[in-house]
Amino acid sequence: MQEVQQVIREDLGKEIPDLFLSFDDTPLGAASLAQVHKAVLHDGRTVAVKVQHPKVQAQSSKDILLMEVLVLAVKQLFPNFEFMWLVDEAKKSLPLELDFLNEGKNAEKVARMLKHFDFLKVPQIYWELSTKRVLLMEFVEGGQVNDRAYMEKNQIDVNEISSHLGKMYSEMIFVNGFVHCDPHPGNVLVRKHPDTGKAEIVLLDHGLYQVLTEEFRLDYCHLWQSLIWTNMERVKEYSQRLGAAELYPLFACMLTARSWDSVKRGISQAPATATEDSEIRGNAASYLPEISQLLNHVPRQMLLILKTNDLLRSIETTLGTRSSASSFLNMSRCCIRALAEHRKRDACSFFRRIQISFSEAFSLWQINLHELLLRVKGLRLVCCISTLLGWLTRAPH
Incomplete structure (x- = not known):
């Protein structure tokens, strides 16, 4: 907490009690670059405060140099080991991940791009209290996307969530070419919308995009x-x-x-x-x-x-x-x-x-028809199995 207080003091110019009505000492989550704390602003808004570890900026260049030396050493021992691209990618991506203002911009960009998906929630960024090392976001609760028990408890359909996830990432990759590249379960939450009751995907951690x-x-x-x-x-x-x-x-x-x-x-x-x-x-x-x-x-x-x-x-x-x-x-x-x-x-x-629009519409219609046929085929199979099971239970032993 002393380091968290230090970063907030240096970047925002105030102490935690001056900025927040309450601030949970125990982080919601901690990773190699930062940790996230739940807090309440003086106006009553509940927020998530992402605070970068103070020594990460200075240490990252040494880490990359050490990685480069180790990869070159392994290459000398095993000539078929071709992993220098790991170092090249780290050199490009790490500085971007360490800039939380860049992360906030990515979050707003993807929210605009995918605003037609009513199942997607990207937490709002509070720019007035955000810097390169501190990011303030709307606090959103939910279960991890791989937590089947949470979904069953909250009556969330796993097939619906899986379909939503596929649509969202297909849109990012194929249509927009702007891709959230860290969809591990801690960064993708699911919940029931508090007003509509519909299943929602909450996308977090927007530091790494391709x-x-x-x-x-x-x-x-x-x-x-x-x-x-x-x-x-x-x-x-x-x-x-x-x-x-x-x-x-x-x-x-x-x-x-x-x-x-x-x-x-x-x-x-x-x-x-x-x-x-x-x-x-x-x-x-x-x-x-x-x-x-x-x-x-x-x-x-x-x-x-x-x-x-x-x-x-x-x-x-x-x-x-x-x-x-x-x-x-x-x-x-x-x-x-x-x-x-x-x-x-x-x-x-x-x-x-x-012509292109008609061809596009026809191709999409073909896919819809193919999907319908697959569903009908599946329903027929289910009906056949149900009929067979019914006959077996009625048949004399």
Whole structure:
């Protein structure tokens, strides 16, 4: 608390009692860069106060230098170890994460971009009491996104939350090219809206975002479209455009967390099984040199995207909603919209833009129809099973 008081005094020019009616000494959460405390302002507003550890700014440059020395040392011992990109990424991202004013701007930007999602809550930033090392935000309570017990207790549908999460991140990646890159469960909360009672996702910690270039975003759109609709020639083409070269099958497996056989059959055809997951884990160690080589050659933007994919997949696995057809179809919708928007911007005539809009509407209608057929098929299967079970219970023993 002495260090917290010191940072607040240095940055805001006042003592804690002068700024807050109450201030909880015990942090709500603590991490390597900062910790968060619950407090109440003198006007009655309950806030979350994020305070940076005082020595982090000075220590970070030494940490990066030490990381660089260690990675170079390991490289000398193991020539196939290609992880210098870790140092390059740390050099770029750490200064941004240490600037809480940048985090506040990111929070407001993503709130504006995704304001059409009524299920998303981004806490408001209170700029009058925010600095590079202190960030004041609206206090929002909720359970972690991977806490099934909390959702069951509060009657929150895990499938609805998983669908919302997929829509939100697909919109960030494919449509806007501005991606929240740290969706671990502590940064993604769920709650019932206090007024409407609808399920909401609360997105926290906006320090780390990836800004995708237009070329990368469109190539990534094409690649996922090809993976979803099992167009293997285009999977190869767009994987290679993204730096995978002849390792494109491995790249496709890394993106989808599916085996190459599943990718070729169609990732939306069936969810991953425990056997397939075990097979992937078993093969990962033997392919470590190739994985290292691949990570060293893909665009730097891809690295945080891969991290984001893995964190989202972990949440879906915990909720038991991983690799549902619905999530892939939502991704496909965003890809279609993003690619159509790009074509309309490049269109040379009004008639051409109308054509693109009709083609977009038709493609989206096809996806809706496909999703409806999947649901009908699922309902028929449920009805058949129910009928069979009913017959078995009535049948004489």
